[in-house]
Amino acid sequence: xxxxxxxxxxxxxxxxxxxxxxxxxxxxxxxxxxxxxxxxxxxxxxxxxxxxxxxxxxxxxxxxxxxxxxxxxxxxxxxxxxxxxxxxxxxxxxxxxxxxxxxxxxxxxxxxxxxxxxxxxxxxxxxxxxxxxxxxxxxxxxxxxxxxxxxxxxxxxxxxxxxxxxxxxxxxxxxxxxxxxxxxxxxxxxxxxxxxxxxxxxxxxxxxxxxxxxxxxx
Amino acid sequence: xxxxxxxxxxxxxxxxxxxxxxxxxxxxxxxxxxxxxxxxxxxxxxxxxxxxxxxxxxxxxxxxxxxxxxxxxxxxxxxxxxxxxxxxxxxxxxxxxxxxxxxxxxxxxxxxxxxxxxxxxxxxxxxxxxxxxxxxxxxxxxxxxxxxxxxxxxxxxxxxxxxxxxxxxxxxxxxxxxxxxxxxxxxxxxxxxxxxxxxxxxxxxxxxxxxxxxxxxx
Numbered sequence: 001x002x003x004x005x006x007x008x009x010x011x012x013x014x015x016x017x018x019x020x021x022x023x024x025x026x027x028x029x030x031x032x033x034x035x036x037x038x039x040x041x042x043x044x045x046x047x048x049x050x051x052x053x054x055x056x057x058x059x060x061x062x063x064x065x066x067x068x069x070x071x072x073x074x075x076x077x078x079x080x081x082x083x084x085x086x087x088x089x090x091x092x093x094x095x096x097x098x099x100x101x102x103x104x105x106x107x108x109x110x111x112x113x114x115x116x117x118x119x120x121x122x123x124x125x126x127x128x129x130x131x132x133x134x135x136x137x138x139x140x141x142x143x144x145x146x147x148x149x150x151x152x153x154x155x156x157x158x159x160x161x162x163x164x165x166x167x168x169x170x171x172x173x174x175x176x177x178x179x180x181x182x183x184x185x186x187x188x189x190x191x192x193x194x195x196x197x198x199x200x201x202x203x204x205x206x207x208x209x210x211x212x213x214x215x216x217x218x
Numbered sequence: 219x220x221x222x223x224x225x226x227x228x229x230x231x232x233x234x235x236x237x238x239x240x241x242x243x244x245x246x247x248x249x250x251x252x253x254x255x256x257x258x259x260x261x262x263x264x265x266x267x268x269x270x271x272x273x274x275x276x277x278x279x280x281x282x283x284x285x286x287x288x289x290x291x292x293x294x295x296x297x298x299x300x301x302x303x304x305x306x307x308x309x310x311x312x313x314x315x316x317x318x319x320x321x322x323x324x325x326x327x328x329x330x331x332x333x334x335x336x337x338x339x340x341x342x343x344x345x346x347x348x349x350x351x352x353x354x355x356x357x358x359x360x361x362x363x364x365x366x367x368x369x370x371x372x373x374x375x376x377x378x379x380x381x382x383x384x385x386x387x388x389x390x391x392x393x394x395x396x397x398x399x400x401x402x403x404x405x406x407x408x409x410x411x412x413x414x415x416x417x418x419x420x421x422x423x424x425x426x427x428x429x430x431x432x433x434x435x436x
Contacts, residue, residue, distance in 0.1 A: 034252065117331075117397075121248040162407060165395070168391045169391035170384065172390035176335060176338070177383070
């Protein structure tokens with residue numbers, strides 16, 4: 001047995017944990033983190049409450065693990081596919097295109113948008129974890145905008161925080177229209193708004209690089 | 219007794235109902251409509267559960283009445299102060315400025331933004347009522363943009379639905395940053411984004427009228 005192999009019961013445990021978290025991320029996206037009661041999640045995974053509590057000692061622990069798993073899914077679906085591109089506006093284009101597709105293709109919409117508003121007024125560890133995740137993602141966007149500005153792809157004087165604020169707003173508006181109003185044009189509206197916002201402050205060479213990242217990301 | 223006066227017990231009942239709904243609108247803005255349990259609301263208003271159920275026969279009824287009361291408060295705080303202005307871009311300016319102030323000054327943020335994401339995946343009467351309220355407000359904004367376009371204050375060819383989508387996004391982004399991240403610059407970011415978005419598609423005379431509505435609305 002090699003050192004990185006697990007005994008069978010530990011492996012089974014990890015598989016159960018992963019399966020439960022796939023279920024809870026999906027449930028949280030559709031109904032919110034408050035829907036994650038021990039009883040309901042145990043039933044949804046055909047295990048006993050005691051068995052579930054062996055993996056997640058409390059509802060708060062289940063919620064925190066779900067935020068972490070949702071964040072990992074967001075990274076795999078949105079951030080990782082763009083990571084091979086040059087830093088700057090090309091990668092920004094790929095990130096934005098993937099972000100829209102992520103929100104449009106998942107039942108319940110974008111994981112971050114779905115749970116961000118739910119805990120905003122409930123102090124505690126779950127709220128802090130969600131806030132850290134939203135903050136981290138905004139920092140990624142702002143960092144990419146600043147990098148593109150330094151290398152002349154975005155015009156000097158562009159306010160990175162303001163542009164990230166606007167892009168974030170388009171994603172939130174898209175999610176709300178798609179989820180609450182059933183507006184089938186929501187993703188197209190977000191795509192037009194995001195693309196126009198970035199192109200309006202891009203240099204000539206920046207526009208070409210942005211379009212390359214945007215077009216190839218699907 | 220004049221025809222429009224109420225017997226004392228009916229008047230007391232109306233006052234109680236109004237007081238309860240002020241409380242529940244505030245609670246929903248901060249914690250969501252799911253926080254409105256009969257037990258908690260009765261305790262918060264120092265009345266018995268039976269007394270509360272006399273006014274609101276069920277939790278769903280309490281939630282629906284709270285949505286209606288929150289909508290009325292939004293109209294009184296945002297829509298009514300702008301209603302004396304000429305229809306078109308001047309009134310749009312006043313509406314947007316009031317909308318930002320409404321979201322920035324209320325604990326828990328904008329009523330519509332606070333509850334809109336909560337029920338988006340829970341089919342039923344409450345979700346339908348919230349969706350109707352959001353749809354109605356977007357229609358008000360789009361109608362004002364179209365009117366301004368017809369009278370030459372906004373450039374021909376401007377997509378009213380797209381502009382309303384963007385403005386809505388800025389409000390959602392503001393609420394999330396203020397409520398979840400505690401970002402004190404959120405309202406200023408939203409003000410800059412909204413003003414720039416409208417001015418970018420306004421005609422010369424439209425810009426002057428917009429600034430008049432915007433500046434006077436506080």
